Amino acid sequence: MKPNNNDKNNLQNTLDDVLINKMHSKAAFVLLLLLYAATTAAIRMIALGGANTYLMLIGRSVPIGGFTGILSNLANICLVTLVVFFGKIGFVTALGLLLMQFSMIFLEMVTQHSTTYLPGVFGNALTILAIIIIYLKSAKVNEYQTRMREQAVTDRLTGLPNRFACSELLNELIRIGERFALVHIDINGFKSINSSMGYEAGNKVLIEIAHRWKDIADTGVSGTSDFITRVSGDEYVLIIRGYNSDEAIRKTISHYESALGKRLTIDNCDFFITASFGYAEYPSDASTADSLFSYADTAIHEVKRLKNSNHILRFTPDLLKIERTIEIEGKIRDALENDTISFRLQPQFDMSHKLRGFEALARMRDSDGNIIAPSEFIPVAEKVGLIDKVDSAVFRKAAMFFGGLCKKTDTKLMLSVNASVRHLMKNDFLNEVRWILSTSGLPPQQLEIEITESIMIDSAEKAFQCITEIRDMGVQIAIDDFGTGYSSLSYLNNFPANLLKIDKSFIDKMNSGDSSKQYVAAIISIGHIMGFDVISEGVEDPDQLETLKDIGCDLIQGFIWGRPLHKKDAEQLVMENLNS
Ligand code: C2E
Numbered sequence: 001m002k003p004n005n006n007d008k009n010n011l012q013n014t015l016d017d018v019l020i021n022k023m024h025s026k027a028a029f030v031l032l033l034l035l036y037a038a039t040t041a042a043i044r045m046i047a048l049g050g051a052n053t054y055l056m057l058i059g060r061s062v063p064i065g066g067f068t069g070i071l072s073n074l075a076n077i078c079l080v081t082l083v084v085f086f087g088k089i090g091f092v093t094a095l096g097l098l099l100m101q102f103s104m105i106f107l108e109m110v111t112q113h114s115t116t117y118l119p120g121v122f123g124n125a126l127t128i129l130a131i132i133i134i135y136l137k138s139a140k141v142n143e144y145q146t147r148m149r150e151q152a153v154t155d156r157l158t159g160l161p162n163r164f165a166c167s168e169l170l171n172e173l174i175r176i177g178e179r180f181a182l183v184h185i186d187i188n189g190f191k192s193i194n195s196s197m198g199y200e201a202g203n204k205v206l207i208e209i210a211h212r213w214k215d216i217a218d219t220g221v222s223g224t225s226d227f228i229t230r231v232s233g234d235e236y237v238l239i240i241r242g243y244n245s246d247e248a249i250r251k252t253i254s255h256y257e258s259a260l261g262k263r264l265t266i267d268n269c270d271f272f273i274t275a276s277f278g279y280a281e282y283p284s285d286a287s288t289a290d291s292l293f294s295y296a297d298t299a300i301h302e303v304k305r306l307k308n309s310n311h312i313l314r315f316t317p318d319l320l321k322i323e324r325t326i327e328i329e330g331k332i333r334d335a336l337e338n339d340t341i342s343f344r345l346q347p348q349f350d351m352s353h354k355l356r357g358f359e360a361l362a363r364m365r366d367s368d369g370n371i372i373a374p375s376e377f378i379p380v381a382e383k384v385g386l387i388d389k390v391d392s393a394v395f396r397k398a399a400m401f402f403g404g405l406c407k408k409t410d411t412k413l414m415l416s417v418n419a420s421v422r423h424l425m426k427n428d429f430l431n432e433v434r435w436i437l438s439t440s441g442l443p444p445q446q447l448e449i450e451i452t453e454s455i456m457i458d459s460a461e462k463a464f465q466c467i468t469e470i471r472d473m474g475v476q477i478a479i480d481d482f483g484t485g486y487s488s489l490s491y492l493n494n495f496p497a498n499l500l501k502i503d504k505s506f507i508d509k510m511n512s513g514d515s516s517k518q519y520v521a522a523i524i525s526i527g528h529i530m531g532f533d534v535i536s537e538g539v540e541d542p543d544q545l546e547t548l549k550d551i552g553c554d555l556i557q558g559f560i561w562g563r564p565l566h567k568k569d570a571e572q573l574v575m576e577n578l579n580s
């Protein structure tokens with residue numbers, strides 16, 4: 001299929017249509033003619049009034065120089081501009097005007113038998129020759145430029161406008177603020193066509209699809225103004241304008257989808273082609289071309305992920321979350337496979353600022369070295385069932401490091417590790433704890449496992465049994481993020497834990513009012529009544545610290561006395577603690 005300049009889908013025609021360029025050019029054309037008429041009229045008036053001038057139309061016969069000379073040049077410039085900027089129409093108009101002048105001067109010369117008209121006749125003939133040369137020259141340049149531009153905006157294989165043409169139109173629509181939908185289209189399973197039938201057949205399929213879609217766009221059967229482009233490989237982008245509802249967009253897309261339904265035979269082989277369509281709308285979904293592309297792309301990924309019979313999907317912000325979840329899941333899998341999950345150690349202190357131990361906190365970087373926050377990847381790991389593997393990696397690495405440090409320094413400090421419900425509920429969890437204790441050399445009484453209240457709600461009996469066995473090994477148990485779950489006090493009363501960790505959210509609010517402070521004081525009292533030590537998490541400022549001292553908190557973990565540290569910094573802190 002060859003690109004055709006007359007097609008409605010041609011970029012320039014569409015841009016003209018969008019920009020109403022033709023209106024502007026018409027106005028410029030008329031303006032030039034008016035200017036020309038005004039200058040020639042002025043020359044004539046000067047000629048009529050002057051003693052030594054001649055009664056001529058254009059001023060070819062008035063003396064060169066002076067004001068009439070300037071006006072005469074201006075008239076010529078108008079004609080040349082018409083030829084240069086308005087192609088054939090400009091040329092024909094200018095030539096017509098010049099021939100008219102020529103015949104009038106010639107007639108005057110003949111009827112008045114005067115040779116004084118000769119310079120005018122000669123000048124006119126020269127101008128005619130000049131505009132013919134200019135026209136022929138600029139027609140050639142224009143033709144060449146048009147061809148180059150056509151090539152730059154045309155996809156060679158299918159003859160459709162290409163990615164560049166698509167961006168050009170998008171930018172123009174955004175510039176003038178016209179509403180439109182950008183539909184990203186991906187041919188399903190195209191790779192297998194290429195690999196089973198060869199690239200040539202694959203190309204024929206792409207050409208045939210382009211042909212069918214171009215027909216729809218050119219004939220306007222969809223009821224909207226469509227612009228179909230091929231942006232790469234088996235990916236097309238459709239720009240839809242002139243609709244009045246989301247339903248209308250879908251209806252238009254359905255036309256393109258149905259066109260694939262008709263049998264497609266290449267080299268005597270029947271292909272049954274389907275495609276996925278993801279779309280986003282300007283300006284309601286996004287305001288830049290890049291975001292529209294990326295949102296339509298997000299929608300298309302979701303269509304492919306869902307694998308159901310609906311192949312058309314509009315972008316919604318929720319899709320970004322799904323997309324990010326999938327992306328993070330991939331990064332967690334990579335990190336687990338390459339064993340790159342690491343940990344930091346956040347110090348815990350008693351109220352006299354004496355080091356109690358450290359909590360191991362998971363850290364993860366993606367392959368580009370960017371840090372992904374635990375608040376982002378831990379919930380994803382929980383959701384996709386990878387959290388037990390993350391827990392194990394942190395547990396193993398932190399225990400090995402800390403066990404080594406204990407041997408080296410004979411320190412009696414604690415190491416706390418977080419255990420998710422999924423991890424704790426695994427049948428071999430106890431074996432894992434035993435194995436890690438024996439290989440790391442970490443004494444059981446220096447290991448603390450942090451569990452959350454949710455375990456008491458989700459799997460009460462089994463959890464209780466497991467935790468009792470852990471305690472029997474001599475390992476300590478802490479209840480993390482206390483106050484954010486819904487555990488009953490009676491259950492907590494019997495719970496074999498040592499430490500209650502008050503969640504940061506309570507500490508944040510603690511000094512904002514009397515009742516908030518009393519709330520924290522009550523948690524500390526209850527913890528003490530039940531026989532637990534109480535640690536406050538997320539302590540950041542001195543006021544919080546003072547209040548916690550006043551209401552009898554036992555331990556502190558927070559930025560005020562220590563952020564999560566690298567291994568070597570934690571080791572240095574341990575050394576300083578030994579020497580003090
Ligand atoms: P968490 O177990 O309650 O850990 C305490 C979190 O509070 C840590 O965040 C710590 O950096 C942060 N924190 C401590 N003091 C302050 C403070 O003064 N100000 C502020 N703004 N933050 C403070 P991090 O490391 O981002 O971890 C977040 C959560 O991710 C942890 O909360 C824990 O629930 C989870 N997590 C981290 N590592 C693991 C792990 O290995 N396994 C499991 N299952 N969860 C983990």
Ligand code: MG
Pocket residue numbers: 359418450480
């Ligand atoms: Mg914790």
Ligand code: MG
Pocket residue numbers: 480481501503504537
């Ligand atoms: Mg916590």
